[in-house]
Amino acid sequence: MSGFVLKGHICHSADKDRIEILEDHYLICEDGICRGAFAVLPEAYASLPVQDMSGKLIIPGLSDLHIHASQFGYRGLGMDMELLEWLEHHAFPEERKFADLDYAELAYGQFVRHLRRSETTRACIFTTIHREATELLMEKMEESGLVSYVGKVNMDRHCPEFLQEKDESETRLWLEHTAGKYQNTKPIITPRFIPSCTDGLLYAIGRLSREYDVPVQSHVSENLSEIQWVKELVPDAVNYGDAYAKFDLFGKDGQKCLMSHCVYSDEREMAMMKENGVVIAHSPESNMNVASGVAPINRYLDYGLRVGLATDVAGGSHESMFRAMIHAIQSSKLRWRLLDQSVAPLTFDTAFYLATRGGGVFFGKVGAFEDGFEFDALVLDDANLDHPQQITTHERLERIVYLGDERNIIHKYVRGVGLF
């Protein structure tokens, strides 16, 4: 038996409404799997080395369900535009550069270094149409120790010619090269969105998802103009989600499916997502920055949908999942105040849930410290966030999220392996 014990203040989500705090507990990791947290170290684990993090907070690693590695270089730039304008003027010209492997080496190197140091332990990543650059990123991700799904993007229309692929052949080759190659890094079928793919390409990659048993990720119901456009492009679909379903890309029959945004999903789209087990990647900062709106997350949660959180760099400006949590709370308050008081704002505890076990579900038993969960953990030191009064451990956690950054992470574990 290989393993270790972390001693400290264990914080994780008991359920979507409540963070459970276990002070001065022993958290057990055995062969990369969590064996629970205990007030007294159980006899069975007495031989494991104990790392004393007394006074520190220990939380599950955070899952970033949607981030564009190729856009990382221009995070925090060009934020005065709406989605379709931003794609044309900013995203597309930059993506072209990833045909050049030297450029990809530089850009993806920066991306992986930042992500490794961040709160994120698992990520679902978009790249570009370029197969070789995508394979380069996957290699770097595997070296990083993080767990990820990485998606070579599919596009063959409504974008500059230099970003259009002929057919699905490069995608097939990429799956040949990468499916099953790595322990922590897996391919995921990634149509950019309906407008950028012809029916033929969508059918083909839907079939590839089945053939290689690979999950699917994309964008859905993000922006009103985009939704209108999809209606015109796929007139027989009852909604945007159904447009994916027509090409077998919406999570039926055991296909794992992750959809970003869902700002404007209606009852029927919600029903489809529930039936198909689609996981929603809520991207609150991006939805603010490109003025898309605010997804009604508590409505989705109450309806029984599976929802996680995402930074969506570079629609979002920053890779920090702490910031994504704040953005989720703040934008939900404005949605409540300005638009619709039938959906309650998100509490801190629910935002924490989204960032941990809410999103972790896409990776399996991930995002909490229950027996049998994979052991992803961050050890947090908040000594620099000084305060004059006594505060509770729950308050310390809230403060770290609002005020802290990567400096507050002193240790990071993924699948039981310490990254730093």
Added chain:
Amino acid sequence: MSGFVLKGHICHSADKDRIEILEDHYLICEDGICRGAFAVLPEAYASLPVQDMSGKLIIPGLSDLHIHASQFGYRGLGMDMELLEWLEHHAFPEERKFADLDYAELAYGQFVRHLRRSETTRACIFTTIHREATELLMEKMEESGLVSYVGKVNMDRHCPEFLQEKDESETRLWLEHTAGKYQNTKPIITPRFIPSCTDGLLYAIGRLSREYDVPVQSHVSENLSEIQWVKELVPDAVNYGDAYAKFDLFGKDGQKCLMSHCVYSDEREMAMMKENGVVIAHSPESNMNVASGVAPINRYLDYGLRVGLATDVAGGSHESMFRAMIHAIQSSKLRWRLLDQSVAPLTFDTAFYLATRGGGVFFGKVGAFEDGFEFDALVLDDANLDHPQQITTHERLERIVYLGDERNIIHKYVRGVGLF
């Protein structure tokens, strides 16, 4: 003549819509006053020492128009409540502690240390009702080198008895002690808000403002329940602003007046603020966190009102004015999307204007690098914000605001004095 020259990329607001960027310019400081920026160092300043900040960005210091020093200890805490609930359960019990000077020493020490290291060069500060603790803070602020107005808060109703003062006598004593005492630190009359002050107290402090020629700051039209309450408390006022005006606390006849929030100011309140020269302290994060709403800043600017930016810690979670700029932009986008497309979202350039010369106006000629302006400046190094592509200086500035923090500030000058 005492002075110096900074060489680097000078960035400041030409007007509310446009940041002017002067690359590789010489910025002149003479006796604490800016003498402009020049492509070639003018003969007249040839004898001044030149500090070479080539490649770095040099921006005006930022003015935080509204921050509660006494709430700094619980920044980033208790963010799941609305305004009136938050005051009762969180703010009021904590404020009581400032009767104890040892506690004030500890808490205000932490506040001033953070503020000194932050983007802020000037601040308008609320304390508590406690005179001695307020004087202690003023001493610390003066030592810090920052420029500030500090307001001992007035309250004598609708709050716990331990936070009610008998009358204005402590305020008078405080003005006796501090008006004219410091070079950089000035008192400002600070009724917390209408609900917390009886008519008698408001009349008395209005008179004190005139007697000592001291400006006024308070909160106005922040939250719908609060506005309704003020309507009941001052039934003959036509709006919330007019309730202050009745007690000579709304900036007429040369009284400098600063009002926070203005989320719901109507046409008539706008007209009064324009006529009286009231400066608005826009506090976007706080307005999100306590679910108040979003102030229509572009409407106010187009109407000719004077608007600056504020963190409003601890309604806002963080003392960073960079973050306040992002919050201003993001919340204006959601206001536009969810509520009212007649008011355009804020651009990055306008948010920068609000944080610099928009708010600087409350302090005089402050917030730009024009000849005759006071010399407040930050030198920014963005080397840690790596990127693979060429970007413009304007883009570098946008990135620092979205991604940076106090680590990116390598030098800070206030009134020509280098703080670090």
